[in-house]
Amino acid sequence: MIRRLLVADRGEIGRRVFATCRLVGIETVAVYADSDADAPHVTEADYAVHLSGGTPSATYLRGDLLIAAAQRSGANAVHPGNGPLAEDPDFATAVADAGMIWVGPPPKTLGTLHRKCETKTVVAEAGVPVLPTWTDPAAVTEFPVLIKPSSGTGGTGMRVVRDAVALAEAVAATRQEVGGDVYCEPYVGNVRHIEIPILADAHGAVVPFGERECSVQRRYQAIVEETPSPAVDPALREELCRAAILAVRALGYVGVGAVEFLLDQDGSFWFLELTPTLQVEHAVTECVSGYDLVRLQLLVAEGGSLPMPGPPPIRGHAIEVRLCAEDPAYAWLPATGTLHRFAVPDVAGSFRPLSQPGLRLDAGVADGSVVGQHHDPMLAKLVAWAPTRQEAARMLASALARTQLHGVVSNRDLLVRVLRHPSFRAGEVDTGFLDRHPEVFAPLLSSVDAVRISCLAAALAGAAARRAAAPVLASLPSGWRNVPSGSQTAVYDGPAGPVEVGYRMNRHGELAGWWVRAVDPEELDLAGLGQAPTIDDHPPTVVVHADGTRVVLDINGIRLTFKVHRVGEVSYVDSPEGSVTLRELSRFPLPAPEAAEGSLIAPLPGAVRRVLVVPGQRVRAGELLLTLEAMKLEHPVHAPSAGVVASLPVQPGAEVDTGELLAVLDPE
Template sequence: MIRRLLVANRGEIARRIFATCRGLGVETVAVHSDADRDAPFVAEADLAVRLPGNTPAETYLRIEEILAAARRAGADAVHPGYGFLAENAEFAAAVADAGLTWVGPKAKAIAAMGDKSAAKALLADAGVPVLPTWIDGDQVTGFPVLVKASAGGGGRGMRIVRDAAGLAEAVASARREAAVAFGDGTVFIEPYVERGRHVEVQIFGDTHGMVVALGERDCSIQRRHQKIVEEAPAVMEPELRARLHAAAVAAGRAVEYVGAGTVEFLLTPAGEFFFLEMNTRLQVEHPVTEAVSGLDLVRLQLLVAEGEPLPLAAAPPTDGHAIEVRLCAEDPAQGFRPATGVLHRFAVPGVSGEFAPTRGLRLDSGVTDGSTVSVHYDSMLAKLVAWAPTRAEAARALAGALARAELHGVATNRDLLVRVLRSREFGAVEVDTGFLDRHPDVFVPLLPADQLPVVALAAALASAAGRRAEVRVLAAVPSGWRNVPAYPQVSRFTAPDGGEIEVRYRLDRTGRLAEWSTAGRAGGAAPAAAPDALAGMDADGTPDGQPPAVTLVEAAPDRVVLDVAGVRRAFRVHRVGPEVFVDGPDGAAALTELPRFPLPTAELAVGSLLAPLPGAVARVHVAVGQRVAAGDLLLTLEAMKLEHPVLAPADGVVAELPVPAGGQVDTGTVLAVVDPEEDNR
């Protein structure tokens, strides 16, 4: 039996495995990079071993370092989690050769499925339907096509190509990204099916020859080929489900599969299905299967690794419906670019359980209040799962919990997830892998632009209340009260889009809001303070004696209640230094209060392009003095396992390239300067 288990991974999956181990009485060992030394998963392990360095290549991808950690900690088994070395046959073999128990499939099965193009050929011989595969771009017979990494998953190394002109660059880019993420830059090409659904089957095998299907999941809602919403069971006809399960079991038997695995299929609108790949590990989305089956898949993994037979010969009947979302550190205002920083508050209301099968709302997170989201790893912060008797109830409960969550300090994709769950099309099961491309409305922030002035007013009143609570003289005088009404209180904030919004307000002697107004300067795609019927309203009412538009009900440092046009609205306010996080009934906003007397700063040269996040300059595609057109690729920044193109903002000439290829940069570093061409018309 396994006595002490080392988890060769990090974040929420390490915490998930540790949770099951605690219930079984198995001791746990964490390995961690320097960047992760204070992470929650390290604190929760019984023992922890440092892997010197920060990047995956220095730490979580080093087989010898992990085996040495297992020896030092006295572990007798290794669980790879998912990602990193989870689907590395060499690692699985090395663990076994070291005399340790490997919690996963045999190395030969991992190798057979690890080369996705070879896996398709193998399973085609086993009778599983597959799409054509091309290794060389010259072999492609039609478009659109999908370029895919042969190793790994998670959407990395994948590119849709719709014509021959873009194929060569897509293949080269996919190879680079796959090499960074998985240490293997091999890619292949297959036809891209429009409006296809991504449905996968959870299989489990044991060392006694049993392979069973434990249900399926629909993972069709994807962004950049990465799943963001998953659900179980998939909505489909029983006959199609039976055929899918049979094909998945056939795939498992073809490689004598042991442990947890997932066979992924593409369903066409015509009802056909084709094998995509087999993930020889536990999937990120396994909690939805646990929710509807009542099984603990990590527990089954450990039992099978110990040589026990599977305790079931077929999938148990499903109960209810479960939906999972992946909450990621991404900045919607910057095209969902991965975000970094300190997570000042991470609170989700109504959670009924963590890291284990549960009814209601389940949270599996790799972060807590105060966690630092670094540039070195994947952007996923947590998975939130809702179980309910019906699909509609699960979607509503999940959307409600997400909308009310307090996520402060790091930008996230929360609003996108809520919009998807509340969309008519999702409710009607009109989903496929192109869902987000067809529904740009789901990318609109939850907080309407015309509500930002009221949110900024709440932030200003809360900040004033906080300052007032700290004063030692004239404490009875309301903050914001002015003896001369011509001079109101003024607060200025940076808005979520990078623009500015100015709030002017005045309180009377009783603390009543006498008047208020806002003005703004746009900094992005939307104005910082969009025109709205509330901005500029006089709190005393309109000249014809109508009731007050905005009445201050309560103002405390952490809570402001306003009566807006007869509707009372409560705002939760959390301040960290100059940052003010406001959560209200219509959505959330992160504002930064600007100093009244800002210090002078160095002026950037016109045409300066700044690093949006910390990373490394992977390639420089232009030279100083080169003429470029708007949209031309200047250089590529590599961060959080992804490539981020830096494009010319306008026609001009490259004046400076201060950072060479391979150079490390912080947020705000000047990457290039493009002198814009003068318009002489």
Template sequence: MIQRLLVANRGEIARRVLATCRALGVETVAVHSDADADAPFVAEADQAVRLPGHSPAETYLRIDLILDAARRSGADAVHPGYGFLAENAEFAAAVTDAGLTWVGPPAKAIAAMGDKLAAKSLLADAGVPMLPTWDATGGTAEFPVLVKAAAGGGGRGMRIVAEPAGLLEAVASARREAAGAFGDDRVFIERYVERGRHVEVQVFGDAHGTVVALGERDCSIQRRHQKLVEEAPAVLPDGVRERLHAAAVAAARAVGYVGAGTVEFLLAPDGAFYFLEMNTRLQVEHPVTEAVTGLDLVRLQLLVAEGHPLPLTATPPPTGHAVEVRLCAEDPAEGFRPATGTLHRFAVPGVTGAFAPTRGLRQDSGVADGSTVGVHYDSMLAKLIAWAPTRAEAARLLAGALARAELHGVTTNRDLLVQVLRSPEFAAAEVDTGFLDRHPEVYAPLLPADELPVAALAAALASAAARRAEATVLAGLPSGWRNVPSSPQVTRYAGPHGEVEVRYRLDRSGALAECSVTPSVALVAATADRVTLDVAGVRRAYRVHRVGSEVFVDGPDGAATLTELPRFPLPGAERAAGSLLAPLPGAVTRVHVEVGQRVAAGDPLLTLEAMKLEHPVLAPADGVVAELPVPPGGQVEAGAVLAVIDPEED
């Protein structure tokens, strides 16, 4: 039996594995980079071993360092989590060669499914339906198509191409991204199915010849070919579920599969489905399967790795419905650009459990209050999973918890997720992989722009209450009160849509005597962290959290992040007009233009690589390139000038 297990991963999946180990009495070892030294998963392990460095290449992708950590800590088993080395056949073989128990499928199965082209050929012979495929060097006369990386997954190295003119650049871009993510730049071309749904089957095998499907998941709502919303069971046409399960089991049997795996399919509108890939690991979205089956999939992984037979031989019937969302540090309005910073507060109301099958609301997070979100790793902060007797109830529970969550300090995709879950199309299960492209309305923030002044007023009144609470003289008088009323108090904030100015005056009783916000607003109560206002006859409560000059306001209609501006700003260094600034730290991989070149709005200027993804920097308006201060390969910090464009004058 496994006595001490090393988790060769980080973040929420490391915490997930550690939780099951604690429940089973298995001792645990974490490995961590320097960037993760203070992360929650490190503190939760019984032992922790430092991997010197910050980037994945220096740390979590170093087979030699991880095996050395296992030796030094006395671990007798290794769980790879997902990502990093989880689907690396060389790593699986090295673990078993070192005499350790590998909690995963055999290296041979990983190798067979790791090469998507070889996997398609192998599984086609087993009768699994396939899409037409072409070699990237030969091209195709059929469009639209999807360019895909032959190794790896997670949406990296994938490009949709609608017409022949864009194929060469898509192949080149996919090669670069695949090489950076997987160390393998091979790509191929596959037919693109429009309005297709991404449906996958959770399979499990043991060393005694049993292979069983544990149900399916719909993971169609995606950005950048990466999943954002997942649910189980999938809403499927009659007869499709049984055929999907049978095809997934056939695929697993074809490679002698042992352990947890996922067979992914593309479901066409006519009910036909086609093999996409097989992930030889636990999936990010495995909690929705746990929720409807009641099974702990990590526990099953450990049992199978120890040589035990699976405790079930047939697909368990699902109970209720589960929906999961991936809460990420990114800005959907800016092309899902990753965000960095300090997470000052991370609080989701109504959570009933974490890192284990749970009825109600489950939270699997890799962060906590005070966590730093850097540029070295994936942008996912946490997964929230809601279980309820029906699909509609699960979606409502999840949307409500997300909307009321306090997420302070880092931009997230929370509002987008809530809008998706509350959309009529999601309620009707009208989802496919192009959902976000067809529904731009879900990108709207929960807090309407015309409600921002009320949130700013709440912020100003909370700050005034905090000042009075700390006052040592005349603390009983309202903020700004004068015997003879004079000009109102003025507070200015930088908000998401520009500057917001609030003017207000309190009378002797502390009531709001004058206010620049419309419609009519009355102050009910105010403390440093909570303000209650009567807005046009409706009472509303606002939670206020201040960190330095930043003020985070959570109200009934949505959240706002405001930065209080100084009353008398000091002069600062001026940047040249037309400067384009780096949105986050990264490396300039390519520069597409030259100084003096005329560009049009939307033209690509350069490509910035950060958080393992390429981010194009586009010209904001017509003009002439005046400066390109960063050469290809140059590293930049957030706020650095990437280019200067002299705008064209009419």
């Protein structure tokens, strides 16, 4: 029996496992790196063990340290979470050798799954459809092909090659990137990514739990998942589940996992892999089945039998989104910083199956959490469970649009636009959805009028906060004068650049006029600012209420409420129209230091992973110079033009901040 369980992971998955442990009476142990000392998963555990260090390779991925932590804390079982260690046969073996219960598949099975080509061979012999595999690039007979690492997860290193000329170079680059062998298989574009979640016990029972649609992807990773799939009818579901059971039995699999398939438009499907973890999207399966999958996972690890005779019935529809700290408009660049506020409205529960339809939030962060460079960018997953797919999509989009997420850039707006897109609502999704619909990359607050009114709300809230904090005459209306005077103004750096907000208040504190206009950044310190335009074309606006955190405006007879959260010089404005971040600018900014011509600076904080050039080397335009690793992803830095590397102040392993100099090129 499991008495005390250590979770060898962090964030959302740690909190998820701990929630079930509390329900079934298992004591919990967390581990934490230096940066996670106050993280939610640490404070919620019964015991916590510090792992000295900051990077994953020095802490969360050190199997020896984790096993030592389990032994020190008196744990008799280890749950690997859903990171790389969950798929590591050596770690599973070490846990068992230390006399503890391993909550996962047998090490031998993990060893086979680690060798993906061998896995495909085993399941093909069991009668499961698979795509052809080439380990020798010279043997490839059809294009396009997808180059894939022979081991590893998360889509790292995968490349599409469309002709034989580029294949050899692409294979060599992928091998260098992943540090191991690769293989090729036919690239099937615009297909659906379907997975069958399964549970298998040591007594021979294998139970599939319907299917999950995971086709809306970026970088080969799903950001929207749902069950059931709008493309799978009962007959196809039965066929997919039968293939999944064949794969599980052929591989000798025990535990919780998911068998992943590619599904073509004509109903053909091919085995991709068996993922041996409690996947991020397990929450949608819990919603429609009613089962706690973590509880069942622990039951199987203790040697118990599954309590259900077969697949549970599907109850309604569930859709999940992964809310990530990344900027979709800039090549999904990860974002770091302090999460000043994280508030999702109308959440019915977290980290366990819901008793009735509603919203479920599984988050690894809270107000004040620091989003660092070393971990996955996922902040939380939000799930809507409803009787129908349309209701679930509408509920989820509305909650996301009203979420307050302040401090880091996120993919929230894109997720809302995906959920509201006519093609998504019609169930017309596949792995090429985002490529076909670039319109979903636009911010929610995209209309000029909506941005302007949000700027006005920020300025009014700022004025109200200053009046409330005034040491004298705090009762006077903002901007009050004995005689007519100039307008009150504020200058913000907004979504489209600097803007000036101007407004006039009468002697009764009522809004007499207002405007918002773009400002040339080079003219911020000129005397022309603060003078009202000769034509004010904004609609009649009445300030119903204004304080430092809430502004209510009546615009053409329609009342609208704005929530304003100010942190330092930044105002976060949320309204039914959308959200906007405004940084107040100084009228007399200090001159910024100028970078030398040809300077390449870090676009985000991270660690230098590879340096491929040396000073004095001549490079071509577009040539890869070095790579940065941040949030488990590798980000390339290319030469913007042909030239010579004049200086290279960084080396592999160096930690850099945003804006730090990486290299200087002397252009030709």
